[in-house]
Amino acid sequence: MVIVAGHLVVDPAEREAYLAGCVTVVEQARAAEGCLDFAISADLVDAGRINIVERWASQEAVEAFRGSGPSDEQGAAMLSADVAEYDVAGVRSLT
Numbered sequence: 001m002v003i004v005a006g007h008l009v010v011d012p013a014e015r016e017a018y019l020a021g022c023v024t025v026v027e028q029a030r031a032a033e034g035c036l037d038f039a040i041s042a043d044l045v046d047a048g049r050i051n052i053v054e055r056w057a058s059q060e061a062v063e064a065f066r067g068s069g070p071s072d073e074q075g076a077a078m079l080s081a082d083v084a085e086y087d088v089a090g091v092r093s094l095t
Helices: 012-020 023-031 059-066 072-077
Strands: 002-010 035-042 049-056 078-087
Touching: 002 012, 002 059, 012 035, 012 049, 012 072, 023 035, 049 059, 059 078, 072 078
Parallel strands: none
Antiparallel strands: 002 049, 002 078, 035 049
């Protein structure tokens, strides 16, 4: 399993528009083979922060979906990004 997690920072005045532009990406990711979960959401405390959490069955599934990354418009809107991939060796359910 691979987890992709982190956050983006955008101008707080642009955050809602940025998130609206991500709806199709989230829908496509959730429908992609190997996607276990995919979320892009507004941070509850920081008005310019967007949180990213993805779970994938394998690195191959991540790469098959990822393509070329964010659009030019989305890339231009990002003031900074801190997102990383983590290889998971084991899982414990909390439910």
